Amino acid sequence: MTATIKDFSHRLFGKFQARYIPLLMVYFAYGASGLTGIAEAFWIKEKLSLSAEALVVIGFWVGLPWTIKMVFGQFADSVHIFGSGRKIYIFIGGGLVALGSLIMIGLAAEWPALLQFAEPGKLFFLASVVSIVGFVLQDVIADAMSTEVVERTLPDGNPRPETEIDADLAQVQWLGRVSLMLAGVIVSGLGGWLAGMYSYETMFTLGLLIPLISITGATFVRLNPVPRTQINWPILGGGIAFGVFVISFAFFEIPYGQEVVFTVSLSTLIFMISKIGITKSVLCVALVLFIFRAIPGVGPGVGWWQIDILGFDKAFQGTLQQIGSILSIVGLFFFRKYIIEKPIGF
Secondary structure, three states: OOHHHHHHHHHHOOOHHHHHHHHHHHHHHHHHHHHHHHHHHHHHHHOOOOHHHHHHHHHHHHHHHHHHHHHHHHHHHOOOEEEEEHHHHHHHHHHHHHHHHHHHHHHHHHHHHOOOOOOHHHHHHHHHHHHHHHHHHHHHHHHHHHOOOOOOOOOOEEOOOOOHHHHHHHHHHHHHHHHHHHHHHHHHHHHHHHHHHOOOHHHHHHHOHHHHHHHHHHHHOOOOOOOOOOOOOOHHHHHHHHHHHHHHHOOOOOOOHHHHHHHHHHHHHHHHHHHHOOHHHHHHHHHHHHHHHOOOOOHHHHHHHHOOOOOOOHHHHHHHHHHHHHHHHHHHHHHHHHHOOOOOOO
16 A cells, blocks of 8 residues: 555656755745735725726836846855855845735734835835845745755765756756645635635735745755856846846836836846857747747736626635646646656757
């Protein structure tokens, strides 16, 4: 019986090691960030005087940190803080996520000390940007750690075959996606159910558990030592300047800000890629990612239509999200063999 269960587990999850668990906690935390998503959507509709169009604009700005992930990677590879180039950045990212949650708690509780700094709409924008920067930073570092958590040597000290290492690397990446989606399955329905029972302030307070999960994982993860690389100042300096530029345009609502930022961001991305070197694989991946990101989403208007016209409550919204999450993770298991064994081009 035990052998049967072990064989089934191996076919389902592939080669799994306990050493991977702390790293998977970081991925799990990002997937669990949807815990407060439904509560946030209802709170925005009920408490903030923002239109669906305004939320789409905020979404544009909030999505920009994902376009400069390589800057965060350059920081972690070149700038070690207190001797750490990995774990410390997970802690910093968790701190930023916690700060975003604290701002949302203050908005829900209407803290006078917080509201004196800016109007609620701008504070919500600030909380969204701070949180997403934290998640982007943790995502980049988790991807880097996924290559360092795999054993490179055999118990006798000899190097492992490259084919085995590559298979384990693909397995860890796949497990990271599973962990992320599994968290989404768990919190989707739970978030909607809790949002119907508790106040918005309580829900945003529960959001503080999310960075705690990732920080705990980073505390116990065991990584192979990695040498520090030379600082690539064009990448690092250009990325920092670009970040300041984007935040200034967004926060001060400069006219034609989106158009200007799109042009500058595209130019910056091309510049950064040119410094790294453009290969056929990089070009193909960039093209696929661009097409994927360029497809517009339905926006918050559909959610508001579901609330106002169809009468969906918070619990049912959670059920819908949970169904989508379950279908996604089923697809990931179904294509596990292809994801791990086939080349990226295929």
